[in-house]
């Protein structure tokens with residue numbers, strides 16, 4: 001590879017990784033779980049995330065992946081859960097801020113790949129709706145996005161239904 005091609009590669013793409021985990025608790029009155037939301041989509045489940053905001057682990061992981069790719073502070077630094085105004089916050093607002101920063105610094109999403117790990121509920125039946133909602137929030141085409149659901153084989157907290165975990169990678173290109 002010659003030098004110009006190498007500098008092209010290093011300055012015109014950025015990769016970002018985001019990870020999030022929330023404890024899943026029974027819904028009130030038995031616990032403090034919030035209604036389960038993933039990618040802005042409500043999912044029927046008898047447990048939900050314990051969280052200061054709406055606890056949307058997919059949106060949190062995407063937000064962190066975008067912020068990571070552009071080298072900005074992470075979601076916990078931008079929106080600390082000690083800040084009362086973030087109580088019940090819509091996680092779409094966190095993502096919107098990450099998108100604003102991405103555009104401002106001259107980058108745009110090329111593609112995103114997400115893996116949601118939970119024992120219940122199954123993700124596959126909701127994939128279409130989640131992709132549609134993400135495309136709208138990220139202002140991109142659905143074919144730039146991929147979401148996979150995995151179980152945790154009944155082991156550890158995630159496999160016992162006590163937590164949900166999400167991994168996201170994004171690739172950004174120059175806008």
Ligand SMILES: [Zn+2]
Nearest residue numbers: 020056057060
């Ligand atoms: Zn989170």
